[in-house]
Amino acid sequence: MRGAAPILLPVALLAIVPVLTASNAVLNFLVAALLMALVGQGWNLLGGYGGQYSFGHAAFFGTGAYATAILQVRYGVNAWLAFVAGTLAAALLGTIIGALCFRSGLKGSYFALITLAFAEVLRIVASVAPITGAGVGLLIRLDLRPEAFQFQSRAPFYWIVLALLAVSLAAVRMIESSRFGAWLIAVRENEDAASALGVDVMRIKIAAMTVSAAITGAGGCFYAQYFLFIDAGIAYGPWISVEALVAPIIGGIGTVLGPLYGALAVKTLGELTKLLAGDAPGLDLVVYGSLLIAVVAFAPRGIAGTLLDWRERLRGRRAIAATGERSHG
Amino acid sequence: MLSPDILFAAVLNGLLMGALYALVALGLTLIYGVLHIINFAHGALLAAAMFAAFFAHRLLGLDPYVAAVILTPAFFALGYALQRFLIGPAAHGEDRNYLLITLGLAVVIENALLFAFRADTRTIDLPYAFQVIEVGPALLAVPRVVALAVTMAVAFGLWLFMRWSDTGKAIRAVAREKLGAELSGIEVAHIYAITFGIGTACLAIAACLLIPTYYVNPRAGDAFVLIAFTIVVLGGMGSVTGALVGGLVVGVVESLCGLMLGESLGQVGIFAVFILTLLMRPTGLFGARA
Amino acid sequence: MAEPLLRIEQVCKRFGGLLAVDHASLAVETGRITALIGPNGAGKTTLFAMIAGFSRPSEGRIFYAGADITGSAPHLLARRGIARTFQIAQPFAGLSVEDNIAIGSYLSHRSRTDARAAAGRIAREVGLGDQLKRRAADLTLSALKRLELARALAIEPRLILLDEVLAGLNPTEIERMIGVIRMIRERGVAILIIEHLMQAIMGLSDNIVVLSSGQKIAEGAPIAVAHDPAVIEAYLGDPALAEKLHGGAAP
Numbered sequence: 005m006r007g008a009a010p011i012l013l014p015v016a017l018l019a020i021v022p023v024l025t026a027s028n029a030v031l032n033f034l035v036a037a038l039l040m041a042l043v044g045q046g047w048n049l050l051g052g053y054g055g056q057y058s059f060g061h062a063a064f065f066g067t068g069a070y071a072t073a074i075l076q077v078r079y080g081v082n083a084w085l086a087f088v089a090g091t092l093a094a095a096l097l098g099t100i101i102g103a104l105c106f107r108s109g110l111k112g113s114y115f116a117l118i119t120l121a122f123a124e125v126l127r128i129v130a131s132v133a134p135i136t137g138a139g140v141g142l143l144i145r146l147d148l149r150p151e152a153f154q155f156q157s158r159a160p161f162y163w164i165v166l167a168l169l170a171v172s173l174a175a176v177r178m179i180e181s182s183r184f185g186a187w188l189i190a191v192r193e194n195e196d197a198a199s200a201l202g203v204d205v206m207r208i209k210i211a212a213m214t215v216s217a218a219i220t221g222a223g224g225c226f227y228a229q230y231f232l233f234i235d236a237g238i239a240y241g242p243w244i245s246v247e248a249l250v251a252p253i254i255g256g257i258g259t260v261l262g263p264l265y266g267a268l269a270v271k272t273l274g275e276l277t278k279l280l281a282g283d284a285p286g287l288d289l290v291v292y293g294s295l296l297i298a299v300v301a302f303a304p305r306g307i308a309g310t311l312l313d314w315r316e317r318l319r320g321r322r323a324i325a326a327t328g329e330r331s332h333g
Numbered sequence: 334m335l336s337p338d339i340l341f342a343a344v345l346n347g348l349l350m351g352a353l354y355a356l357v358a359l360g361l362t363l364i365y366g367v368l369h370i371i372n373f374a375h376g377a378l379l380a381a382a383m384f385a386a387f388f389a390h391r392l393l394g395l396d397p398y399v400a401a402v403i404l405t406p407a408f409f410a411l412g413y414a415l416q417r418f419l420i421g422p423a424a425h426g427e428d429r430n431y432l433l434i435t436l437g438l439a440v441v442i443e444n445a446l447l448f449a450f451r452a453d454t455r456t457i458d459l460p461y462a463f464q465v466i467e468v469g470p471a472l473l474a475v476p477r478v479v480a481l482a483v484t485m486a487v488a489f490g491l492w493l494f495m496r497w498s499d500t501g502k503a504i505r506a507v508a509r510e511k512l513g514a515e516l517s518g519i520e521v522a523h524i525y526a527i528t529f530g531i532g533t534a535c536l537a538i539a540a541c542l543l544i545p546t547y548y549v550n551p552r553a554g555d556a557f558v559l560i561a562f563t564i565v566v567l568g569g570m571g572s573v574t575g576a577l578v579g580g581l582v583v584g585v586v587e588s589l590c591g592l593m594l595g596e597s598l599g600q601v602g603i604f605a606v607f608i609l610t611l612l613m614r615p616t617g618l619f620g621a622r623a
Numbered sequence: 624m625a626e627p628l629l630r631i632e633q634v635c636k637r638f639g640g641l642l643a644v645d646h647a648s649l650a651v652e653t654g655r656i657t658a659l660i661g662p663n664g665a666g667k668t669t670l671f672a673m674i675a676g677f678s679r680p681s682e683g684r685i686f687y688a689g690a691d692i693t694g695s696a697p698h699l700l701a702r703r704g705i706a707r708t709f710q711i712a713q714p715f716a717g718l719s720v721e722d723n724i725a726i727g728s729y730l731s732h733r734s735r736t737d738a739r740a741a742a743g744r745i746a747r748e749v750g751l752g753d754q755l756k757r758r759a760a761d762l763t764l765s766a767l768k769r770l771e772l773a774r775a776l777a778i779e780p781r782l783i784l785l786d787e788v789l790a791g792l793n794p795t796e797i798e799r800m801i802g803v804i805r806m807i808r809e810r811g812v813a814i815l816i817i818e819h820l821m822q823a824i825m826g827l828s829d830n831i832v833v834l835s836s837g838q839k840i841a842e843g844a845p846i847a848v849a850h851d852p853a854v855i856e857a858y859l860g861d862p863a864l865a866e867k868l869h870g871g872a873a874p
Contacts, residue, residue, distance in 0.1 A: 108612045113371040116432055118611045125604045183729045190726045193715035201727040202701035202778050286447030293440030300433045301423030
């Protein structure tokens with residue numbers, strides 16, 4: 005994707021939504037979708053571009069959420085500062101887990117397993133530790149002032165999560181066309197060949213994990229601020245690890261806009277299903293899981309990837325028509 | 334400090350629980366050893382089997398040990414079908430895809446159970462559920478002792494099957510050298526499906542053994558699957574002996590950790606072992622390949 | 624004479640009970656082509672793996688540009704100027720030819736534009752200039768082999784390890800590849816090449832080292848090596864090869 009236009013367009017379109025409607029239902033839906041896209045973008049950097057599939061991204065989401073909440077609730081830190089601190093805390097965790105895993109040479113299924121384990125450990129610890137509120141969870145005190153990162157209406161929250169997403173889109177876009185990004189993709193494609201060409205594979209992976217954790221962690225911080233309540237199951241639960249990977253895979257793994265497309269598609273389908281079958285817990289995840297399998301089986305490049313394919317094919321056909329012959333190698 | 338009697342009882346109970354863990358891990362390690370995939374759907378399938386056993390009792394009045402006779406072949410067929418017609422074809426042979434598909438399957442199964450049956454915890458009441466056997470200072474629940482015996486029988490039966498039957502030999506051939514096996518005329522897709530079926534059949538047996546003393550809810554499988562993973566990683570991917578020994582070890586570790594740190598943190602002990610093993614010796618104590 | 628660029632001293636590699644490389648020593652000079660030949664399983668690729676940092680010698684030392692590089696990590700060696708190709712081509716399948724080569728160019732060009740420009744120049748040198756945007760997965764074998772070479776060149780190496788770059792190519796393609804290899808030598812790059820094609824090796828190499836069962840059994844100018852009784856005996860297990868060895872050495 006060349007230039008900033010492909011990013012600016014959807015962001016601009018999304019930005020005017022609160023101007024067009026004051027419906028809480030619509031805004032709630034979109035906030036959830038944008039949050040999923042943000043969380044998914046974090047996963048996308050590590051999984052899509054780096055090829056390392058984490059099944060425990062909840063670890064970063066939850067750490068961001070808890071850090072933000074704990075700093076405000078227990079230490080009275082300003083909400084905005086707490087937000088930044090939470091993101092940094094998640095990033096730090098990313099570096100630590102990344103260093104541990106990649107120094108041990110863990111890849112593929114083993115990496116997926118161990119990230120799952122880390123997330124679970126955090127969940128269990130958070131469900132019993134006093135600082136995280138144990139089984140009861142943490143409640144951020146209602147304080148509807150902008151200084152406290154709380155707002156009377158949904159719209160400011162909406163624009164904030166949109167801004168966060170836009171930043172993550174820009175960041176990934178920049179990485180994609182940078183040396184770091186090229187090396188990251190090389191690592192994904194073939195680690196040995198990459199290191200034979202001077203790529204410091206381990207450093208690249210750890211760096212990718214750090215940024216990935218920061219992006220997903222920011223999503224966690226936002227969640228805490230928006231809903232004002234978290235507990236171990238919400239912060240570190242498997243649901244968020246699943247959402248983190250479903251959005252980019254369905255939307256187009258390894259593409260900048262993939263997580264956004266995926267989140268919108270998946271959430272929309274989730275809502276439709278709820279309308280048809282009722283609002284019982286578990287249904288949305290059934291839809292996500294089924295979509296995941298379907299996409300992997302039939303359209304592995306996801307929405308964005310398939311669109312790109314069609315565009316290539318159209319171009320290819322026009323080229324053949326123009327020259328009347330196929331090019332050889 | 335804790336008295337030797339309490340420790341003894343904890344260790345013994347840990348062994349009994351460990352036998353069940355081993356049975357669950359057995360299926361997992363078999364699937365990994367032959368298909369070389371980590372079946373992330375293992376826990377969800379266990380939960381499904383437990384619900385099946387539960388409803389067999391609730392609706393048909395079947396004792397779980399009797400239900401096992403029906404559920405085992407049923408779940409074998411389910412596992413066979415899943416691998417043959419869904420997982421295998423959808424993965425297009427790529428490792429990454431297997432990861433995602435089995436994860437997707439886990440999400441679908443678990444949440445379908447959640448949607449259908451809610452998150453309430455259910456249990457069955459059986460007359461023999463609370464009978465105990467005395468071994469020294471320890472009181473051992475009868476169902477758990479039965480579980481140990483059945484697990485040993487299943488492990489032995491599997492060993493015989495793998496050693497002496499034609500299918501078992503074919504499975505071992507495919508595990509060792511897929512291309513060679515294919516060239517000798519073995520239909521690999523069929524063998525993969527059979528192996529997966531055996532794995533799910535083990536889950537059905539484990540579910541029936543668990544139900545008298547355990548609770549049923551959609552997330553119950555999760556608790557077991559990570560433990561099963563720990564065992565497989567500890568005992569070595571693909572090693573049946575490793576799964577058995579690992580199961581017993583983990584059962585004891587959990588029991589002792591639970592004793593000293595409290596119920597919920599007992600699990601943390603297991604995860605700590607899991608993470609440390611992965612970080613330091615991914616090939617496990619008995620296994621050959623990472 | 625100047626210190627050789629690469630010096631391998633009594634290097635061994637053990638895999639369990641098997642001694643794959645047995646006290647091998649050799650030297651490679653700047654701007655010269657040294658061939659590493661020998662029957663299959665002689666330990667040639669294992670030796671490459673040790674030089675490039677993918678495998679740690681069980682015994683012995685490796686010196687490059689005067690420094691001891693034994694056991695260094697592959698990416699560090701690449702940054703110091705040691706490049707290698709892989710026996711079975713390992714392209715970045717999903718990337719274009721241009722982006723494949725650019726990965727190496729990034730070592731000395733930070734921006735994507737510059738790296739791609741450098742990649743384009745190298746691609747044209749090996750004859751891939753018209754396929755820059757083509758996906759590596761769609762290349763013919765000959766093109767893949769040239770891509771392997773191009774990628775190695777992209778890191779601007781002083782020493783290049785070529786592992787059977789001619790295998791599977793037809794005579795025209797072999798000619799072309801030999802031309803490229805000669806061009807690399809003209810630039811002053813030292814080349815260590817593993818090859819089974821005797822005619823090619825005889826004409827191309829300045830120096831030949833023969834490995835058999837992990838041990839060096841002969842070394843010297845092509846003609847001398849071809850007539851070395853130890854070498855002929857090593858190849859007796861493969862009479863066709865011995866035939867070619869002799870045939871290729873004819874003036």
